[in-house]
Amino acid sequence: MAKLSGLSVSTVSRVINNKPHVSEAKRQRVQEAMDALGYSPLQAARQMRGSGSGNVAVVVPTITNNFFAHLVDSIERTCSKYAYRTLIIQTYGERAGEEEALNLLRMQHADGAILCAIENQWELIRKFTQYGRLVACNEYNEDHEISMICGRQYEGFQKATEYLLGKGHQRIAYCTGAKALVLQPKGLNIDSDRYRGFIETLSKAGKSADPDQMFTRIHTMEDGKRVMKKILNLSLQERPDAVIAGSDEVAAGMVIEGLANGIRIPEDIAILGVDDQPLASCIQIPLTTIRQPIAQEGEYAAKEMIRQLRDGAEDTIRKELDLELVIRQSA
Amino acid sequence: MAKLSGLSVSTVSRVINNKPHVSEAKRQRVQEAMDALGYSPLQAARQMRGSGSGNVAVVVPTITNNFFAHLVDSIERTCSKYAYRTLIIQTYGERAGEEEALNLLRMQHADGAILCAIENQWELIRKFTQYGRLVACNEYNEDHEISMICGRQYEGFQKATEYLLGKGHQRIAYCTGAKALVLQPKGLNIDSDRYRGFIETLSKAGKSADPDQMFTRIHTMEDGKRVMKKILNLSLQERPDAVIAGSDEVAAGMVIEGLANGIRIPEDIAILGVDDQPLASCIQIPLTTIRQPIAQEGEYAAKEMIRQLRDGAEDTIRKELDLELVIRQSA
Numbered sequence: 001m002a003k004l005s006g007l008s009v010s011t012v013s014r015v016i017n018n019k020p021h022v023s024e025a026k027r028q029r030v031q032e033a034m035d036a037l038g039y040s041p042l043q044a045a046r047q048m049r050g051s052g053s054g055n056v057a058v059v060v061p062t063i064t065n066n067f068f069a070h071l072v073d074s075i076e077r078t079c080s081k082y083a084y085r086t087l088i089i090q091t092y093g094e095r096a097g098e099e100e101a102l103n104l105l106r107m108q109h110a111d112g113a114i115l116c117a118i119e120n121q122w123e124l125i126r127k128f129t130q131y132g133r134l135v136a137c138n139e140y141n142e143d144h145e146i147s148m149i150c151g152r153q154y155e156g157f158q159k160a161t162e163y164l165l166g167k168g169h170q171r172i173a174y175c176t177g178a179k180a181l182v183l184q185p186k187g188l189n190i191d192s193d194r195y196r197g198f199i200e201t202l203s204k205a206g207k208s209a210d211p212d213q214m215f216t217r218i219h220t221m222e223d224g225k226r227v228m229k230k231i232l233n234l235s236l237q238e239r240p241d242a243v244i245a246g247s248d249e250v251a252a253g254m255v256i257e258g259l260a261n262g263i264r265i266p267e268d269i270a271i272l273g274v275d276d277q278p279l280a281s282c283i284q285i286p287l288t289t290i291r292q293p294i295a296q297e298g299e300y301a302a303k304e305m306i307r308q309l310r311d312g313a314e315d316t317i318r319k320e321l322d323l324e325l326v327i328r329q330s331a
Numbered sequence: 332m333a334k335l336s337g338l339s340v341s342t343v344s345r346v347i348n349n350k351p352h353v354s355e356a357k358r359q360r361v362q363e364a365m366d367a368l369g370y371s372p373l374q375a376a377r378q379m380r381g382s383g384s385g386n387v388a389v390v391v392p393t394i395t396n397n398f399f400a401h402l403v404d405s406i407e408r409t410c411s412k413y414a415y416r417t418l419i420i421q422t423y424g425e426r427a428g429e430e431e432a433l434n435l436l437r438m439q440h441a442d443g444a445i446l447c448a449i450e451n452q453w454e455l456i457r458k459f460t461q462y463g464r465l466v467a468c469n470e471y472n473e474d475h476e477i478s479m480i481c482g483r484q485y486e487g488f489q490k491a492t493e494y495l496l497g498k499g500h501q502r503i504a505y506c507t508g509a510k511a512l513v514l515q516p517k518g519l520n521i522d523s524d525r526y527r528g529f530i531e532t533l534s535k536a537g538k539s540a541d542p543d544q545m546f547t548r549i550h551t552m553e554d555g556k557r558v559m560k561k562i563l564n565l566s567l568q569e570r571p572d573a574v575i576a577g578s579d580e581v582a583a584g585m586v587i588e589g590l591a592n593g594i595r596i597p598e599d600i601a602i603l604g605v606d607d608q609p610l611a612s613c614i615q616i617p618l619t620t621i622r623q624p625i626a627q628e629g630e631y632a633a634k635e636m637i638r639q640l641r642d643g644a645e646d647t648i649r650k651e652l653d654l655e656l657v658i659r660q661s662a
Binding site: 053055062063064066069070072073076085086087088089090100101104107109221252255256278279281282283284 | 384386393394395397400401403404407416417418419420421431432435438440552583586587609610612613614615
């Protein structure tokens with residue numbers, strides 16, 4: 001192809017690998033040489049991939065939460081450019097499910113795994129690094145032995161809490177998918193960082209969170225409805241006047257249950273989502289929400305996996321992306 | 332276990348395999364024997380599974396459409412009871428994507444594949460039956476060489492069209508994800524059966540469909556918004572007064588775009604969804620929709636796959652499930 005296009009081998013290689021710093025004219029000449037030789041970029045990518053299964057496992061809690069479906073979508077679109085097939089595995093939040101997924105590496109069904117959920121202790125997960133590459137995406141933990149792509153959760157939740165306080169809310173309830181509220185030093189755990197961003201911001205404003213208004217293991221729309229029912233059972237004095245719902249699904253459930261019971265949103269109770277999935281903008285009261293950079297997170301995680309699998313990179317990276325507060329009607 | 336529980340081997344086997352016709356008392360005695368012997372049902376299921384990868388591939392167009400996420404969810408929950416791991420593969424509606432997924436069988440990464448999308452001609456797909464078992468779920472075609480679990484699409488669309496006609500609608504537009512409107516004999520193709528249910532019902536009422544109001548390759552919420560924009564560009568005389576949207580995602584996009592342009596739904600234009608995914612009941616105008624029996628379809632498809640993989644069944648089945656019209660506000 002270099003001969004036919006009259007370009008250097010390294011330029012041809014840059015084009016095939018979708019690398020930057022090549023002029024459009026040169027790309028065009030490489031493309032013409034490819035066409036003349038009947039050589040497709042995907043074939044080239046397959047050759048670059050070398051041996052192995054060509055499969056990358058993507059491990060998520062559940063794809064029925066549209067946030068994870070879109071995260072996987074972004075990962076898959078990037079992997080496929082490099083001729084890697086994506087196998088999606090759900091853990092349902094179970095340690096055994098995650099271990100099953102990691103076993104795909106041991107059984108050589110996948111060359112690497114992108115973890116969008118971390119259920120087990122690092123001591124167990126580390127054992128699987130001998131069988132394939134691991135990259136964490138969205139979730140993160142204390143270790144630096146694998147690459148991590150994550151959002152600045154502390155700052156995102158800080159911003160959201162400041163916004164609610166600025167609107168004059170006095171009693172802010174808090175929902176999380178976590179099994180318990182655990183505080184660790186900053187930067188070690190997604191749930192801890194979110195919680196810390198929330199309570200430290202309250203604390204700076206001279207307020208504290210009401211332990212009775214902290215709800216754990218809250219994941220789905222149905223969970224959100226249940227929490228709203230609990231809140232509506234409280235007296236008006238005890239009721240929170242705002243909720244950080246932990247996810248858009250949960251927020252949607254709370255909005256629906258609230259409206260069904262004559263609650264005005266945001267006037268009686270403001271509800272703040274997390275994720276900014278498509279649902280957020282199309283429910284009855286469009287959600288104010290903390291947007292996670294889903295598309296970029298997925299793309300970066302996939303590219304990092306390719307860098308390790310195909311280019312044999314041995315170093316690890318930690319990339320942090322900003323969360324954004326999207327203001328609509330619910331808060 | 333039979334000795335310890337004082338029950339017959341066949342009763343113990345029925346309990347382990349989750350088969351019916353065993354009293355709760357006997358189940359309890361088997362469970363106690365299992366506990367005493369430190370024998371878990373999952374271990375038992377793993378043994379029953381025998382050799383092979385233990386993986387079942389589930390092939391879907393995309394999981395960002397929540398309908399498929401829930402269908403996979405149902406399949407996975409059933410497979411896991413029998414100790415089969417579920418690998419989810421997206422085709423994005425591409426033939427190459429489906430072939431890639433089927434290649435998992437050839438490469439022994441999966442023992443069988445449940446096809447919730449059929450992109451290629453049967454001649455190609457059939458080649459893969461030498462490498463593993465295939466079951467079609469939701470989608471179907473003319474062949475009887477693999478088992479198929481599907482909805483009665485013709486009758487569902489007939490019911491929906493009759494409902495719209497009964498409400499006095501005169502000009503009903505039609506959206507489909509199919510690449511073209513193709514009519515085949517009944518029972519051979521999901522898109523054809525839906526389309527036939529629609530136009531035959533119109534025809535019986537002395538009406539016909541307007542070719543300019545038939546939209547193909549319509550999949551997403553964004554697609555739905557685009558279709559609504561096109562409709563709003565028509566003069567009031569030309570505009571349809573109802574739309575069968577092809578999916579809830581598409582219907583949601585049409586509702587949002589319509590409301591944003593001051594259209595009253597259903598007074599100006601009625602919009603009818605398909606699927607009844609969670610979104611349907613929580614958007615601004617809750618959707619009247621054709622409910623597909625997602626949970627049952629997934630469960631039956633998974634059980635059929637287990638019957639073939641684990642029990643070695645060689646016969647094929649075709650199971651048809653009813654679709655139901657769920658009436659809310661949008662139509």
